[in-house]
Amino acid sequence: MRPSKLEKPPPILSSPMASPVTRQELKIEPERLLMEELSGYSSEPIRILENTIDKYDSLINQISEVLASVSPLS
Secondary structure, eight states: OOOSSOOOOOOSOOOOOSSOOOHHHHHHHHHHHHHHHHHHHHHHHHHHHHHHHHHHHHHHHHHHHHHHHHSOOO
16 A cells, blocks of 8 residues: 655755865866776786786796607707
8 A cells, every 4th residue: 555645755965065075176086096996906817817827838838848858859
């Protein structure tokens, strides 16, 4: 069942700001925070990629050594 009495919704903006914020302040702060977040996120995949490349490079060197000892080029 629905209530038959309609109530007025509360106002959406009810918290007053302590001091007025300029557009410039609003622009700079999110960009700085975004760059700080992205630097943390973007360094992790690069680190993983570098580690993977190092492992493959080491594996390739080991395979090359084995192939050189088994079947030397003449």
